[in-house]
């Protein structure tokens with residue numbers, strides 16, 4: 479496919495130049511445009527479940543090889559979800575190649591020029607103050623290999639460390655950090671030289687990371703050092719798209735204990751850098767072990783999606799007062815080690831207040847357009863907007 483895209487790069491650019499950006503492209507995604515004259519149910523994004531996308535810049539290597547950009551965010555319109563268009567080139571069997579457009583809706587969109595500080599201000603600050611009040615705030619970075627997940631999460635971790643270690647706040651709070659890695663069904667402590675640990679359920683049904691160290695931190699530099707230490711022990715391997723691809727899910731858990739009150743739970747901030755979603759055809763040349771690893775990663779990402787959707791459905795029934803329906807929602811937490819470790823986040827009966835943010839990371843290059851469609855389709859499926867008012 480790469481050869482086809484490169485051979486037709488000039489044609490692609492001329493087709494893109496002739497696209498009238500004022501006419502919306504046909505919509506192939508899940509949220510279909512309503513027929514004319516139908517009452518429109520307006521929706522507002524759910525502040526407890528925000529689905530965003532970050533489009534990484536084109537890297538020098540993409541530009542040097544000659545791949546054009548294929549991902550185009552639309553201008554932002556207030557009160558509406560943000561839309562991004564993807565333009566693929568289709569090898570028409572009876573003529574010259576044609577453009578194939580698809581578009582996806584998200585709660586927030588960050589184009590290539592957005593800084594990690596902007597993303598932090600828009601998506602993470604709220605999770606931190608929520609966790610400081612005893613809630614469970616979680617950010618997942620999801621996307622194809624090489625799309626910028628580790629880049630994004632590592633910068634957000636550093637920014638979070640700076641806010642959390644604000645000296646005035648530390649007078650009333652204790653901060654603890656654990657960083658673990660989940661590869662297939664095994665878990666490892668990244669703050670203890672990648673020592674294997676066990677994921678167990680205690681008699682109250684809570685997940686315990688048996689053998690993992692929880693480090694108390696009392697200074698900014700101490701927290702930053704631990705974050706840097708964990709990055710060294712992360713499991714990586716080369717993929718087609720990234721020489722140092724993370725082949726595991728990394729979970730950074732920061733617990734915040736309020737020392738001025740003895741009641742209530744510790745607040746938790748989870749920053750989760752998911753393993754890269756990779757198409758099986760992209761790993762075929764890496765052998766059977768890598769194929770198995772890819773299948774396991776894709777399976778755990780699929781369970782994660784089911785858990786996020788199950789939790790959102792359960793919350794909707796709760797808001798509508800439909801308790802009996804809420805109880806029947808199946809959230810398959812036990813089907814993967816990743817979701818078992820994050821049980822707090824998904825357990826509809828757990829009673830913990832949760833806020834979740836998903837950042838879909840996207841490589842803008844035409845070379846990765848098929849994977850970018852998968853990433854954005856996955857992201858769109860996680861959205862749980864709240865209907866607001868009829869027109």
Ligand SMILES: Nc1ncnc2c1ncn2[C@@H]1O[C@H](COP(=O)(O)OP(=O)(O)OP(=O)(O)O)[C@@H](O)[C@H]1O
Nearest residue numbers: 534622623624625626627628629720723724753754
């Ligand atoms: N916003 C950005 N600005 C500049 N460079 C970026 C940005 N995002 C990612 N990159 C660069 O792109 C490359 C791939 O990024 P990264 O390793 O974060 O991808 P990934 O999604 O974590 O990949 P994998 O799933 O394979 O681990 C790296 O060289 C990284 O520095």
